[in-house]
Amino acid sequence: MKAVRFHAYGDTDVLVYEEAKRPVAGTGQVVVRVTATAFNPVDAAIRAGYLRDAFPLTFPHTPGIDVAGVITEVGAGVDGWQPGDEVVAFLPMNEPGSAAEYVLAPAATLAAAPKSVDLADAAALPSGSLTARQSLFEHAELKSGQTILINGAGGSVGGYAVQLAHRAGALVTATAGPRSADRVRAYGADRIIDHTTTPLPQALAGKRFDAVLNLVSTTPEETAALVDLVADGGVFVSATTPYTADPGRNVRTVQVFVRSDADRLTELVRQVDTGDLKIHVAQRRPLSDLAAVHAEAAAGRLPGKTVLIP
16 A cells, blocks of 8 residues: 655655555454545654654654544454444554555544545544644633633634634634634634734733633743733643743643544534534645645645645
8 A cells, every 4th residue: 555654753855655564453443444634733743753752653654643534444352333434533643644545543543424524524623623622621621601712713723622612602712814714703703813913912902811722832922921811710721832820820721632532523523414513624635745745834834724635
């Protein structure tokens, strides 16, 4: 089969589109014929070696933590799944991933794919929606009537976060650029701040929030300014830059480390199929373009969520 792999940590040029051995299902595993995978910033961090202590790899390594596809083989001890089932999954970060024609997936990570969207586009759902859900409800403990600022709402995780927070009854302020503002507004944001023209402290004029969710890489100074936008007793949740708050205002700070959760992913799929959660895909690319996608992401030229098709 064809796969994209890298044989050592490095820049985008270590990614090679090449022949690889097709996997065989072991106990508790299934083989999935990949309809699509999706690019995530963590893929680039893993490739570059920044996360080698947290997620040690065996080389050559195939990246890709999100998958949508069709089961072709079921291993021993797997119940409830059979060949032909369409599935989505958030795969283990340091196991061979979905940037390939076929991938091994632990059966415990699987959820039935949504029926209301193209299977390829469903690859944009697993890790992004789970990050948003865990950030909002497990870490921020967001409740109806509370206020939240979502910094980076135009991205994939941010789009899911706006939708889930709005459906939970929160009052959502979101940062988004001109390219994504209309989409974020349609997702239910009550107020949108154009981060390309107006600094947040100036735009908010002293307003504070029960929760701030940061989805953008920020400098220590920018992170501190975001924490200052949290009300006394509130919470700052970051999927990017960690921060330790001044305990004097009783602001709780959390750094998100998303985990695979098939039960919650099944709930999110259900919301997609009821029309309550929208999946946004900016572009589809052939899997052989993965190195170029990593390079475009590093240069800030990626137009948005990108799915890659073998």
